[in-house]
Amino acid sequence: MENLSAFKVAQKQLEQCAKILNLDSDLVKILQVPKRELHASLSIRMDDGSIKVFPAFRVQHNDARGPTKGGIRFHPDETIDTIRALAAWMTWKCALMDLPLGGAKGGVICDPKQMSKGELERLSRAYIDQIWQLIGPEKDVPAPDVYTDPQIMAWMMDEYSKIVGSNQFGVITGKPICLGGSFSREDATARGGLYTIREAVMDSEIELKEATVAIQGYGNAGYFAASLMRSVSGSKIVAVSDSKGGIYNKEGFDAVKVLDHKKKTQSVSTFPNAKQISNEELLELDVDILVVAGLENVITQKNASKIHAKIIAELANGPTTPEADAILDKNGIHVIPDILCNAGGVIVSYLEMVQNSYRYTWGESDVHKCLDEKMTTAYHSTWHTSKREGINMRQAAYVIAVKRVVEAMKMRGWI
Numbered sequence: 108m109e110n111l112s113a114f115k116v117a118q119k120q121l122e123q124c125a126k127i128l129n130l131d132s133d134l135v136k137i138l139q140v141p142k143r144e145l146h147a148s149l150s151i152r153m154d155d156g157s158i159k160v161f162p163a164f165r166v167q168h169n170d171a172r173g174p175t176k177g178g179i180r181f182h183p184d185e186t187i188d189t190i191r192a193l194a195a196w197m198t199w200k201c202a203l204m205d206l207p208l209g210g211a212k213g214g215v216i217c218d219p220k221q222m223s224k225g226e227l228e229r230l231s232r233a234y235i236d237q238i239w240q241l242i243g244p245e246k247d248v249p250a251p252d253v254y255t256d257p258q259i260m261a262w263m264m265d266e267y268s269k270i271v272g273s274n275q276f277g278v279i280t281g282k283p284i285c286l287g288g289s290f291s292r293e294d295a296t297a298r299g300g301l302y303t304i305r306e307a308v309m310d311s312e313i314e315l316k317e318a319t320v321a322i323q324g325y326g327n328a329g330y331f332a333a334s335l336m337r338s339v340s341g342s343k344i345v346a347v348s349d350s351k352g353g354i355y356n357k358e359g360f361d362a363v364k365v366l367d368h369k370k371k372t373q374s375v376s377t378f379p380n381a382k383q384i385s386n387e388e389l390l391e392l393d394v395d396i397l398v399v400a401g402l403e404n405v406i407t408q409k410n411a412s413k414i415h416a417k418i419i420a421e422l423a424n425g426p427t428t429p430e431a432d433a434i435l436d437k438n439g440i441h442v443i444p445d446i447l448c449n450a451g452g453v454i455v456s457y458l459e460m461v462q463n464s465y466r467y468t469w470g471e472s473d474v475h476k477c478l479d480e481k482m483t484t485a486y487h488s489t490w491h492t493s494k495r496e497g498i499n500m501r502q503a504a505y506v507i508a509v510k511r512v513v514e515a516m517k518m519r520g521w522i
Protein backbone atom coordinates (compact mmCIF):
# COMPACT_ATOMS: atom_id res chain seq x y z
CA MET A 108 0.00 0.00 0.00
CA GLU A 109 2.87 2.44 0.74
CA ASN A 110 4.60 4.16 -2.21
CA LEU A 111 1.14 5.26 -3.27
CA SER A 112 1.24 8.08 -5.78
CA ALA A 113 -0.17 11.38 -4.53
CA PHE A 114 -3.23 10.83 -6.71
CA LYS A 115 -3.84 7.39 -5.18
CA VAL A 116 -3.52 9.00 -1.73
CA ALA A 117 -6.14 11.60 -2.68
CA GLN A 118 -8.45 8.90 -4.05
CA LYS A 119 -8.03 6.82 -0.91
CA GLN A 120 -8.86 9.80 1.29
CA LEU A 121 -12.03 10.41 -0.72
CA GLU A 122 -12.91 6.71 -0.48
CA GLN A 123 -12.66 6.86 3.32
CA CYS A 124 -14.88 9.93 3.38
CA ALA A 125 -17.41 8.34 0.99
CA LYS A 126 -17.73 5.44 3.44
CA ILE A 127 -18.33 7.77 6.38
CA LEU A 128 -20.95 9.72 4.41
CA ASN A 129 -22.39 6.65 2.75
CA LEU A 130 -22.06 8.45 -0.59
CA ASP A 131 -23.71 7.21 -3.73
CA SER A 132 -21.15 5.25 -5.80
CA ASP A 133 -21.95 7.24 -8.97
CA LEU A 134 -21.00 10.43 -7.17
CA VAL A 135 -17.74 8.89 -6.00
CA LYS A 136 -16.93 7.86 -9.58
CA ILE A 137 -17.26 11.46 -10.71
CA LEU A 138 -15.27 12.92 -7.82
CA GLN A 139 -12.42 10.41 -8.09
CA VAL A 140 -11.14 11.88 -11.38
CA PRO A 141 -10.55 15.38 -12.74
CA LYS A 142 -13.25 16.89 -14.88
CA ARG A 143 -10.78 18.17 -17.47
CA GLU A 144 -7.04 18.14 -18.08
CA LEU A 145 -4.75 19.63 -20.66
CA HIS A 146 -1.31 18.28 -21.61
CA ALA A 147 1.03 20.54 -23.55
CA SER A 148 4.64 20.77 -24.71
CA LEU A 149 6.31 24.14 -24.26
CA SER A 150 9.21 24.77 -26.66
CA ILE A 151 11.52 27.46 -25.40
CA ARG A 152 14.57 29.12 -26.94
CA MET A 153 17.28 28.79 -24.27
CA ASP A 154 19.94 31.46 -23.75
CA ASP A 155 22.54 29.33 -25.58
CA GLY A 156 20.37 29.31 -28.71
CA SER A 157 19.14 25.73 -28.36
CA ILE A 158 15.47 24.73 -28.15
CA LYS A 159 14.19 22.81 -25.14
CA VAL A 160 10.77 21.22 -24.82
CA PHE A 161 9.06 21.15 -21.42
CA PRO A 162 5.97 19.00 -20.66
CA ALA A 163 3.20 21.01 -18.98
CA PHE A 164 -0.28 20.40 -17.55
CA ARG A 165 -3.38 22.11 -16.28
CA VAL A 166 -5.91 19.96 -14.44
CA GLN A 167 -9.40 21.09 -13.38
CA HIS A 168 -10.95 18.75 -10.85
CA ASN A 169 -14.40 20.14 -10.04
CA ASP A 170 -16.15 23.46 -10.66
CA ALA A 171 -19.56 22.81 -9.11
CA ARG A 172 -19.11 25.64 -6.57
CA GLY A 173 -17.46 28.19 -8.87
CA PRO A 174 -14.47 28.85 -11.14
CA THR A 175 -11.63 26.44 -10.47
CA LYS A 176 -8.63 27.73 -8.52
CA GLY A 177 -5.15 26.46 -7.85
CA GLY A 178 -1.46 27.10 -8.24
CA ILE A 179 1.15 26.33 -10.89
CA ARG A 180 4.27 24.39 -9.93
CA PHE A 181 7.61 24.50 -11.75
CA HIS A 182 9.46 21.40 -10.58
CA PRO A 183 11.83 18.84 -12.15
CA ASP A 184 9.99 15.90 -10.53
CA GLU A 185 6.50 17.08 -11.41
CA THR A 186 4.07 14.42 -12.65
CA ILE A 187 0.53 14.53 -14.03
CA ASP A 188 -0.48 12.24 -11.20
CA THR A 189 0.65 14.70 -8.55
CA ILE A 190 -1.10 17.56 -10.33
CA ARG A 191 -4.32 15.51 -10.39
CA ALA A 192 -4.08 14.98 -6.64
CA LEU A 193 -3.30 18.64 -6.01
CA ALA A 194 -6.30 19.71 -8.14
CA ALA A 195 -8.62 17.49 -6.10
CA TRP A 196 -7.16 18.83 -2.83
CA MET A 197 -7.91 22.36 -4.09
CA THR A 198 -11.58 21.40 -4.59
CA TRP A 199 -11.81 20.16 -0.99
CA LYS A 200 -9.79 23.06 0.41
CA CYS A 201 -11.96 25.73 -1.24
CA ALA A 202 -15.14 23.95 -0.14
CA LEU A 203 -13.90 23.54 3.44
CA MET A 204 -13.17 27.28 3.55
CA ASP A 205 -16.61 27.93 2.02
CA LEU A 206 -15.09 29.88 -0.88
CA PRO A 207 -17.22 30.01 -4.06
CA LEU A 208 -14.51 28.21 -6.02
CA GLY A 209 -13.62 24.79 -7.37
CA GLY A 210 -10.23 23.08 -7.61
CA ALA A 211 -7.47 23.01 -10.22
CA LYS A 212 -3.68 22.78 -10.44
CA GLY A 213 -1.00 23.22 -13.05
CA GLY A 214 2.61 22.27 -13.49
CA VAL A 215 5.60 22.41 -15.78
CA ILE A 216 8.36 19.80 -15.59
CA CYS A 217 11.46 22.00 -15.44
CA ASP A 218 14.24 22.97 -13.06
CA PRO A 219 13.77 26.69 -12.44
CA LYS A 220 16.96 26.80 -10.34
CA GLN A 221 18.95 26.08 -13.51
CA MET A 222 17.15 28.64 -15.68
CA SER A 223 17.90 32.31 -16.32
CA LYS A 224 15.31 35.03 -15.75
CA GLY A 225 14.78 35.34 -19.51
CA GLU A 226 14.26 31.60 -19.92
CA LEU A 227 11.76 31.60 -17.06
CA GLU A 228 9.85 34.48 -18.61
CA ARG A 229 9.65 32.70 -21.97
CA LEU A 230 8.51 29.51 -20.24
CA SER A 231 5.82 31.36 -18.25
CA ARG A 232 4.46 33.07 -21.35
CA ALA A 233 4.56 29.82 -23.35
CA TYR A 234 2.54 28.11 -20.61
CA ILE A 235 -0.20 30.73 -20.91
CA ASP A 236 -0.09 30.55 -24.72
CA GLN A 237 -1.04 26.87 -24.35
CA ILE A 238 -3.66 27.05 -21.58
CA TRP A 239 -5.28 30.48 -22.11
CA GLN A 240 -8.51 29.11 -23.55
CA LEU A 241 -9.05 27.07 -20.41
CA ILE A 242 -8.49 29.85 -17.90
CA GLY A 243 -10.08 33.22 -17.10
CA PRO A 244 -11.52 35.11 -14.12
CA GLU A 245 -14.84 33.25 -14.49
CA LYS A 246 -13.33 29.89 -15.50
CA ASP A 247 -10.09 28.94 -13.79
CA VAL A 248 -7.70 31.22 -11.89
CA PRO A 249 -4.09 30.06 -11.39
CA ALA A 250 -1.75 31.20 -8.60
CA PRO A 251 1.78 30.58 -7.30
CA ASP A 252 2.87 27.26 -5.85
CA VAL A 253 6.19 25.41 -5.56
CA TYR A 254 8.96 27.46 -7.28
CA THR A 255 6.63 30.03 -8.86
CA ASP A 256 6.39 33.58 -7.55
CA PRO A 257 4.77 37.03 -8.05
CA GLN A 258 7.09 37.86 -10.96
CA ILE A 259 6.00 34.70 -12.80
CA MET A 260 2.34 35.56 -12.07
CA ALA A 261 2.91 39.05 -13.52
CA TRP A 262 4.35 37.66 -16.79
CA MET A 263 1.47 35.19 -17.04
CA MET A 264 -1.17 37.85 -16.40
CA ASP A 265 0.49 40.08 -19.00
CA GLU A 266 0.57 37.32 -21.60
CA TYR A 267 -3.10 36.46 -21.05
CA SER A 268 -4.07 40.14 -21.21
CA LYS A 269 -2.22 40.53 -24.52
CA ILE A 270 -3.95 37.49 -26.02
CA VAL A 271 -7.47 38.60 -25.05
CA GLY A 272 -6.77 42.26 -25.79
CA SER A 273 -7.55 43.85 -22.42
CA ASN A 274 -6.06 44.07 -18.94
CA GLN A 275 -7.24 40.98 -17.07
CA PHE A 276 -5.72 41.26 -13.60
CA GLY A 277 -8.28 38.80 -12.26
CA VAL A 278 -7.01 35.91 -14.39
CA ILE A 279 -4.30 35.04 -11.87
CA THR A 280 -3.60 35.68 -8.19
CA GLY A 281 -0.42 36.07 -6.20
CA LYS A 282 0.58 38.99 -8.42
CA PRO A 283 2.85 41.84 -7.29
CA ILE A 284 0.93 44.52 -5.35
CA CYS A 285 1.45 47.08 -8.16
CA LEU A 286 -0.55 44.81 -10.50
CA GLY A 287 -3.58 44.22 -8.31
CA GLY A 288 -1.91 41.73 -5.97
CA SER A 289 -3.15 41.51 -2.39
CA PHE A 290 -1.31 42.63 0.70
CA SER A 291 -0.05 39.65 2.68
CA ARG A 292 -0.52 37.13 -0.17
CA GLU A 293 3.13 36.09 0.14
CA ASP A 294 2.90 35.08 3.81
CA ALA A 295 -0.79 34.05 3.65
CA THR A 296 -0.24 30.27 3.68
CA ALA A 297 1.98 30.43 6.75
CA ARG A 298 -0.12 33.08 8.51
CA GLY A 299 -3.31 31.05 7.96
CA GLY A 300 -1.50 27.97 9.28
CA LEU A 301 -0.42 29.92 12.34
CA TYR A 302 -4.05 30.81 13.12
CA THR A 303 -4.96 27.11 13.08
CA ILE A 304 -1.97 26.26 15.29
CA ARG A 305 -3.09 28.97 17.73
CA GLU A 306 -6.53 27.33 17.93
CA ALA A 307 -5.11 23.79 18.19
CA VAL A 308 -2.81 24.79 21.02
CA MET A 309 -5.79 26.00 23.07
CA ASP A 310 -6.89 22.37 23.42
CA SER A 311 -3.47 21.27 24.64
CA GLU A 312 -0.97 21.94 27.41
CA ILE A 313 1.35 23.71 24.99
CA GLU A 314 2.03 27.44 25.48
CA LEU A 315 2.90 28.98 22.12
CA LYS A 316 5.39 31.33 23.81
CA GLU A 317 7.34 28.39 25.13
CA ALA A 318 6.73 25.96 22.30
CA THR A 319 9.55 24.30 20.38
CA VAL A 320 9.02 24.01 16.64
CA ALA A 321 10.66 22.02 13.83
CA ILE A 322 10.01 23.04 10.24
CA GLN A 323 10.53 20.65 7.35
CA GLY A 324 10.87 22.59 4.07
CA TYR A 325 12.21 26.12 3.84
CA GLY A 326 10.50 27.52 0.75
CA ASN A 327 7.93 30.31 0.91
CA ALA A 328 5.60 28.59 3.43
CA GLY A 329 8.40 27.20 5.61
CA TYR A 330 10.31 30.47 5.82
CA PHE A 331 7.23 32.57 6.66
CA ALA A 332 6.10 29.96 9.21
CA ALA A 333 9.48 30.23 10.94
CA SER A 334 9.43 33.97 10.82
CA LEU A 335 5.83 34.43 12.06
CA MET A 336 6.00 31.71 14.71
CA ARG A 337 9.03 33.44 16.15
CA SER A 338 7.94 37.06 15.83
CA VAL A 339 4.17 36.78 16.41
CA SER A 340 3.88 33.72 18.68
CA GLY A 341 7.28 33.89 20.37
CA SER A 342 7.91 30.18 19.73
CA LYS A 343 11.40 28.75 19.38
CA ILE A 344 12.32 27.40 15.92
CA VAL A 345 14.82 24.71 16.97
CA ALA A 346 15.15 22.96 13.60
CA VAL A 347 14.59 23.63 9.91
CA SER A 348 15.45 21.72 6.75
CA ASP A 349 15.30 21.81 2.97
CA SER A 350 15.89 19.21 0.27
CA LYS A 351 19.66 19.14 1.02
CA GLY A 352 19.37 18.54 4.79
CA GLY A 353 18.53 20.18 8.10
CA ILE A 354 19.93 22.05 11.11
CA TYR A 355 19.23 21.93 14.83
CA ASN A 356 19.98 24.31 17.67
CA LYS A 357 18.10 24.10 20.93
CA GLU A 358 18.50 27.87 21.44
CA GLY A 359 16.44 28.51 18.29
CA PHE A 360 17.09 30.13 14.90
CA ASP A 361 16.52 33.59 13.48
CA ALA A 362 14.36 32.92 10.38
CA VAL A 363 15.77 35.81 8.34
CA LYS A 364 19.41 34.88 8.98
CA VAL A 365 18.68 31.30 7.90
CA LEU A 366 16.97 32.56 4.75
CA ASP A 367 19.93 34.82 3.91
CA HIS A 368 22.22 31.83 4.30
CA LYS A 369 19.98 29.73 2.03
CA LYS A 370 20.00 32.45 -0.61
CA LYS A 371 23.81 32.58 -0.54
CA THR A 372 24.51 28.84 -0.44
CA GLN A 373 21.32 27.31 -1.92
CA SER A 374 20.59 25.45 1.33
CA VAL A 375 20.00 25.91 5.06
CA SER A 376 22.08 22.83 5.82
CA THR A 377 25.45 24.56 6.29
CA PHE A 378 24.15 27.33 8.57
CA PRO A 379 26.82 28.09 11.22
CA ASN A 380 26.53 27.19 14.94
CA ALA A 381 24.04 24.44 14.30
CA LYS A 382 24.08 20.66 14.41
CA GLN A 383 23.57 19.19 10.95
CA ILE A 384 20.68 16.73 10.84
CA SER A 385 18.86 14.84 8.10
CA ASN A 386 15.27 15.45 7.09
CA GLU A 387 14.35 12.14 8.74
CA GLU A 388 15.97 13.21 12.01
CA LEU A 389 14.10 16.50 11.91
CA LEU A 390 10.75 14.73 11.62
CA GLU A 391 11.54 12.60 14.66
CA LEU A 392 12.66 15.41 16.98
CA ASP A 393 11.06 15.74 20.39
CA VAL A 394 9.37 19.09 19.72
CA ASP A 395 5.92 20.46 20.53
CA ILE A 396 5.00 21.38 16.97
CA LEU A 397 6.17 19.87 13.70
CA VAL A 398 5.42 21.98 10.62
CA VAL A 399 5.69 20.08 7.33
CA ALA A 400 6.11 22.65 4.58
CA GLY A 401 7.79 20.77 1.72
CA LEU A 402 6.35 18.29 -0.76
CA GLU A 403 4.04 15.26 -0.70
CA ASN A 404 4.46 11.87 1.02
CA VAL A 405 6.87 12.91 3.76
CA ILE A 406 5.17 11.25 6.74
CA THR A 407 4.76 7.59 5.84
CA GLN A 408 4.24 4.19 7.42
CA LYS A 409 8.05 4.02 7.88
CA ASN A 410 8.50 7.09 10.07
CA ALA A 411 5.04 7.91 11.51
CA SER A 412 5.57 5.88 14.67
CA LYS A 413 8.85 7.75 15.35
CA ILE A 414 7.24 11.18 15.40
CA HIS A 415 7.31 12.77 18.86
CA ALA A 416 5.65 16.12 18.11
CA LYS A 417 2.31 16.74 19.80
CA ILE A 418 0.90 18.75 16.91
CA ILE A 419 1.61 18.35 13.19
CA ALA A 420 0.74 21.35 11.04
CA GLU A 421 0.52 20.43 7.34
CA LEU A 422 1.52 23.54 5.41
CA ALA A 423 2.48 21.32 2.47
CA ASN A 424 -0.11 19.61 0.29
CA GLY A 425 -0.40 15.86 0.82
CA PRO A 426 2.54 15.35 3.22
CA THR A 427 0.97 12.37 5.05
CA THR A 428 -0.05 9.00 3.62
CA PRO A 429 -3.26 7.25 4.77
CA GLU A 430 -1.21 4.51 6.50
CA ALA A 431 0.74 7.15 8.42
CA ASP A 432 -2.52 8.84 9.37
CA ALA A 433 -3.70 5.68 11.10
CA ILE A 434 -0.45 5.50 13.12
CA LEU A 435 -0.57 9.19 14.10
CA ASP A 436 -4.19 8.70 15.22
CA LYS A 437 -3.24 5.74 17.37
CA ASN A 438 -0.44 7.76 18.97
CA GLY A 439 -2.78 10.65 19.78
CA ILE A 440 -0.92 13.20 17.63
CA HIS A 441 -3.09 16.15 16.69
CA VAL A 442 -2.84 16.64 12.92
CA ILE A 443 -4.03 19.90 11.37
CA PRO A 444 -4.69 18.52 7.87
CA ASP A 445 -3.38 20.22 4.74
CA ILE A 446 -6.72 21.28 3.26
CA LEU A 447 -7.33 23.17 6.51
CA CYS A 448 -3.84 24.22 7.61
CA ASN A 449 -2.56 25.59 4.29
CA ALA A 450 -5.78 27.20 3.06
CA GLY A 451 -4.54 30.71 3.91
CA GLY A 452 -2.99 31.03 0.46
CA VAL A 453 -6.19 30.44 -1.44
CA ILE A 454 -8.23 32.57 0.98
CA VAL A 455 -6.07 35.60 0.27
CA SER A 456 -6.11 34.64 -3.43
CA TYR A 457 -9.89 34.78 -3.26
CA LEU A 458 -9.70 38.25 -1.70
CA GLU A 459 -7.37 39.22 -4.54
CA MET A 460 -9.89 37.96 -7.13
CA VAL A 461 -12.69 39.94 -5.51
CA GLN A 462 -10.56 43.08 -5.22
CA ASN A 463 -9.58 42.77 -8.91
CA SER A 464 -13.18 42.46 -10.03
CA TYR A 465 -14.13 45.56 -7.98
CA ARG A 466 -10.91 47.48 -8.79
CA TYR A 467 -10.47 48.00 -5.08
CA THR A 468 -7.61 47.44 -2.64
CA TRP A 469 -8.06 46.24 0.91
CA GLY A 470 -5.57 47.25 3.56
CA GLU A 471 -3.34 44.71 5.24
CA SER A 472 -5.34 44.63 8.47
CA ASP A 473 -8.59 43.90 6.55
CA VAL A 474 -6.86 40.97 4.85
CA HIS A 475 -5.52 39.61 8.15
CA LYS A 476 -8.93 39.94 9.81
CA CYS A 477 -10.76 38.09 7.05
CA LEU A 478 -8.07 35.41 6.88
CA ASP A 479 -8.24 34.91 10.64
CA GLU A 480 -12.04 34.65 10.63
CA LYS A 481 -12.14 32.12 7.81
CA MET A 482 -9.32 29.95 9.20
CA THR A 483 -10.68 30.01 12.74
CA THR A 484 -14.24 29.17 11.65
CA ALA A 485 -13.02 26.29 9.48
CA TYR A 486 -10.76 25.00 12.26
CA HIS A 487 -13.63 24.87 14.76
CA SER A 488 -16.15 23.30 12.41
CA THR A 489 -13.56 20.63 11.55
CA TRP A 490 -12.77 20.05 15.21
CA HIS A 491 -16.44 19.80 16.21
CA THR A 492 -17.21 17.44 13.31
CA SER A 493 -14.26 15.30 14.34
CA LYS A 494 -15.48 15.09 17.96
CA ARG A 495 -19.14 14.60 17.03
CA GLU A 496 -18.48 11.84 14.47
CA GLY A 497 -15.56 10.21 16.26
CA ILE A 498 -13.30 10.66 13.22
CA ASN A 499 -9.90 12.30 12.82
CA MET A 500 -9.34 15.90 11.71
CA ARG A 501 -8.57 14.98 8.09
CA GLN A 502 -11.69 12.84 7.78
CA ALA A 503 -13.73 15.63 9.39
CA ALA A 504 -12.35 18.21 6.97
CA TYR A 505 -13.21 15.92 4.04
CA VAL A 506 -16.71 15.28 5.37
CA ILE A 507 -17.48 19.02 5.48
CA ALA A 508 -15.91 19.72 2.09
CA VAL A 509 -17.33 16.75 0.19
CA LYS A 510 -20.84 17.42 1.55
CA ARG A 511 -20.68 21.00 0.23
CA VAL A 512 -19.45 19.97 -3.23
CA VAL A 513 -22.02 17.19 -3.49
CA GLU A 514 -24.83 19.55 -2.48
CA ALA A 515 -23.81 21.97 -5.26
CA MET A 516 -23.58 19.14 -7.82
CA LYS A 517 -27.04 17.90 -6.87
CA MET A 518 -28.61 21.36 -6.99
CA ARG A 519 -27.10 21.93 -10.44
CA GLY A 520 -28.61 18.66 -11.60
CA TRP A 521 -25.30 16.98 -12.30
CA ILE A 522 -26.38 13.84 -10.46
Ligand code: GLU
Binds near residue numbers: 176179200424449
Ligand atom coordinates in the same frame (compact mmCIF):
# COMPACT_ATOMS: atom_id res chain seq x y z
N1 GLU B 1 -0.93 27.02 -4.29
C1 GLU B 1 -1.71 27.33 -3.14
C2 GLU B 1 -2.41 26.10 -2.59
O1 GLU B 1 -2.00 25.00 -2.79
C3 GLU B 1 -2.65 28.48 -3.39
C4 GLU B 1 -3.61 28.29 -4.51
C5 GLU B 1 -4.32 29.57 -4.91
O2 GLU B 1 -4.09 30.59 -4.31
O3 GLU B 1 -5.10 29.47 -5.84
O4 GLU B 1 -3.35 26.21 -1.84
